[in-house]
Amino acid sequence: MALQRFPLMTPIDGEGKIFRGFLPIHNDEYFIQVHLPENNKNTQLYGDSKLKHILENINEQQLINRLDQLDDITLFLSELQTIIEEYVSINKSSSLNNNNNKMNSSTIQRYKTIMSELKEIGFDKVVHINDTLDHIIFEISDNEIRHPLKIYISSTYPLTPLKLELDGPTLSTPLTTTITSSSTETTRTTHSNLYSAIQYYNEWIKIYRDYFICMNELDQNTRILDPDQPMGKDTFRRIALKGHCSLHLELDSIYPRNGLKAMRFYGSEKNIKSFQQLWENKSQQWDNRQSPYQNLYIIFKDQLMPKVFDNQKEDTSSDVECAICYAYKLEHIELGLLTPDIICTNDQCNRGFHPTCISEWLRSNPTTTRSFNMLFGKCPYCSEVNLL
Ligand SMILES: [Zn+2]
Ligand SMILES: [Zn+2]
Numbered sequence: 001m002a003l004q005r006f007p008l009m010t011p012i013d014g015e016g017k018i019f020r021g022f023l024p025i026h027n028d029e030y031f032i033q034v035h036l037p038e039n040n041k042n043t044q045l046y047g048d049s050k051l052k053h054i055l056e057n058i059n060e061q062q063l064i065n066r067l068d069q070l071d072d073i074t075l076f077l078s079e080l081q082t083i084i085e086e087y088v089s090i091n092k093s094s095s096l097n098n099n100n101n102k103m104n105s106s107t108i109q110r111y112k113t114i115m116s117e118l119k120e121i122g123f124d125k126v127v128h129i130n131d132t133l134d135h136i137i138f139e140i141s142d143n144e145i146r147h148p149l150k151i152y153i154s155s156t157y158p159l160t161p162l163k164l165e166l167d168g169p170t171l172s173t174p175l176t177t178t179i180t181s182s183s184t185e186t187t188r189t190t191h192s193n194l195y196s197a198i199q200y201y202n203e204w205i206k207i208y209r210d211y212f213i214c215m216n217e218l219d220q221n222t223r224i225l226d227p228d229q230p231m232g233k234d235t236f237r238r239i240a241l242k243g244h245c246s247l248h249l250e251l252d253s254i255y256p257r258n259g260l261k262a263m264r265f266y267g268s269e270k271n272i273k274s275f276q277q278l279w280e281n282k283s284q285q286w287d288n289r290q291s292p293y294q295n296l297y298i299i300f301k302d303q304l305m306p307k308v309f310d311n312q313k314e315d316t317s318s319d320v321e322c323a324i325c326y327a328y329k330l331e332h333i334e335l336g337l338l339t340p341d342i343i344c345t346n347d348q349c350n351r352g353f354h355p356t357c358i359s360e361w362l363r364s365n366p367t368t369t370r371s372f373n374m375l376f377g378k379c380p381y382c383s384e385v386n387l388l
Contacts, residue, residue: 003019003073003074003077004074005074005077005078006021006023006024006074006077008021008022008023008024008029008112008115009021009022009023009032009073009077010115010118010119010123011123012033012126012129015038016073017035017036017038018033018034018035018036019033019034019036019073019077020032020033020034021111021115022108022111022112023077023080023081023084024081025081025084025085025088026085026088026089028050029108030047030048030050030051030084031047031048031051031108031111032045032046032047032048032051032080033045033046033047034046034073034076034077036071036073036076037068037071042064042068043064043067043068043076045064045067051084054084054087054088057087057091058083058087063080063083066079067079067080106156110133110153110155110156110157110158111133113157113158113193114133114136114153114157114194117193117194117195118136118194120195121138121194121195121198125138125139125140125198126138126139127139127148132155133153134152134153134154134155135150135151135152135153136150136151136153136194137149137150137151138150138151138198138201140198140201140202140205142202142205142206142209142212143209143212143213145212145213145216147167147201147205147212147232148167149164149165149166149167149198149201150164150165151163151164151165151194151197152164152165158192158193161191161192162191162192162193162194162197163191164191164197164200164201166201166204166232167231167232167233168204168205168208168232168233168253169208169211169232169233169235169253207254208232208253208254210256210257211235211251211252211253211254211256212232213291214251214256214257214291214292214293215230215237215251215256217291217292217293218237218239218292218293219237219307220307221293221297221304221306221307222237222239222240222293222296222304222305222306222307223239223240223305223306223307223308223320224237224238224239224240224307225238225239225240225246225320225328225339226238226248226328226329226339228329235250235251235252235253235261236248236249236250236251236262237249238266239296239304239305240304240305240320241265241267241275241300241303241304241305242302242303242305243267243268243271243274243303243350244267244268244271244320244340244343244350244351244352245265245266245267245268245271245272245275246265246266246267246320247263247264247265247266247275247296248262248263248264248265248266249261249262249263249292250262250263251292256291256292257288257289257290257291257292258288259283259286259288260292263279265279266339266341267341267343267352268343268344268345268350270345270347271343271350275300275303278299278300278303279299282298282299283299285298305320320340320352321340321352322340322352322353322354322357323340323351323352323353323380323381324353324354324357324358324361324380325354325357327354328340330354330356330357332356335355335356338354338355338356339354340352340353340354340357341354341355342354342355342358342386344379344381344382344384344386345384345386346379346382346384348382349379349381349382349384351379351381351382358386359375361377361380362375362377362386363375365377365378
C-alpha cells in the first residue's frame with residue numbers, strides 16, 4: 001500500500017491519514033512522519049534531526065498552512081520534497097553535511113526491510129506499530145476468530161531474528177517439536193523475516209484450532225464471570241448459572257471436546273446440590289462430537305446464564321454480583337481476590353455477598369449476635385437470619 005511515487009512511504013493507520021517512511025532529497029533520505037489534516041486538526045510533521053533543522057530554518061508555520069490545503073499525500077510530499085530540495089541546494093555548505101545529523105544507514109536498512117515485508121503481508125493485518133518499530137501487533141483471523149500476534153523486532157534486525165509472543169494454551173512447552181512432527185519445516189529459529197513468522201503462527205493456530213473454537217463458543221453464548229477478558233492462554237472459565245451459582249471449568253487444549261478437564265460448582269449449598277444432581281444424571285451422555293457448550297446446554301438448559309452485552313449490563317447486574325458492593329470481583333489486601341460466594345439461605349432471596357462485605361454489614365447491625373466465632377445476623381434484603 002506504499003505510494004507509487006514515494007515507495008518508502010507507507011500508511012501506518014487504517015484510514016490512510018498517517019504516513020511514515022523516507023523522503024528522497026537529492027541523494028539522501030529523510031525520515032518523516034506526516035499526519036494529514038483531519039477533523040479540524042492541522043497537518044503535523046515529524047522528522048529526524050536533519051529535517052527538523054531545515055523546518056526551523058524555513059518558515060515552518062507558513063509551510064504547514066500551505067500543506068494544510070493539500071489532502072492528497074502524493075501532492076503533499078511532492079511539494080515538501082521541492083521545498084526541501086530548494087533549501088538544501090542553497091545551503092549546501094551548511095551544517096547539513098554534519099555527520100552527526102546523518103541517520104545511521106543500518107537503521108534505514110532495517111526500516112526498509114520491515115516496510116517491504118509488511119507490504120508483502122498486507123497492512124490490513126497490522127493493528128499496531130510503535131514509533132521505533134520494535135514491535136508490531138498483527139491480527140490473524142482463523143475461523144472467524146481473531147488472534148492477536150505480537151512480534152518483537154530487535155534494533156539489529158534482520159541480523160538478529162524476530163521473537164513471537166504467542167497467546168495460547170501451552171506457552172511453556174516448546175511448540176517446535178509439535179510442529180516438526182506434523183511434517184512442516186517451521187521451527188522457532190527460522191523467523192528470519194516477518195513473513196515466515198506469520199506462516200509459523202498460522203501453523204500454530206491450527207494445532208489449537210478446535211480449542212479456540214470451543215472457547216469462543218462458550219464466550220459468545222454464556223455469561224463469563226472469570227476471566228474478565230479471556231485470553232487464548234486462559235484454559236478455564238467461570239460460567240454463571242441461575243440461582244447465584246456458577247460453574248468453574250477447564251478444557252483440554254488438544255482434546256477440548258472430550259469432557260471437562262476440571263469442574264467445580266460455586267453457590268449456596270442447596271442450589272449447588274441441584275446442579276450436581278443434574279450433572280450426575282446427565283454427564284454420562286457427554287457427546288465428544290459436540291462442543292462443550294452444546295453438551296453443557298443439554299445438561300443445564302436455561303440454567304446457563306446467557307452472555308450479557310454491554311448495553312444490557314444494568315438489567316442483569318444483580319444476578320451474580322455482590323448485593324452490597326455490586327461488584328463481582330473484590331481485591332482484598334489479605335484475602336486476595338474475593339467472589340460473592342456467601343449466599344443468603346432464604347431461597348426467595350438467594351443473594352450473594354463477598355465474605356468481607358457481609359461481615360462488615362453484620363458487625364455494624366445492632367441485632368447481630370456473636371456466638372463462639374460465628375456471627376448471626378439478618379440479610380440486608382430479606383431479614384432472614386444468616387450466620388457467618
Ligand atoms: Zn461486595
Ligand atoms: Zn436474603
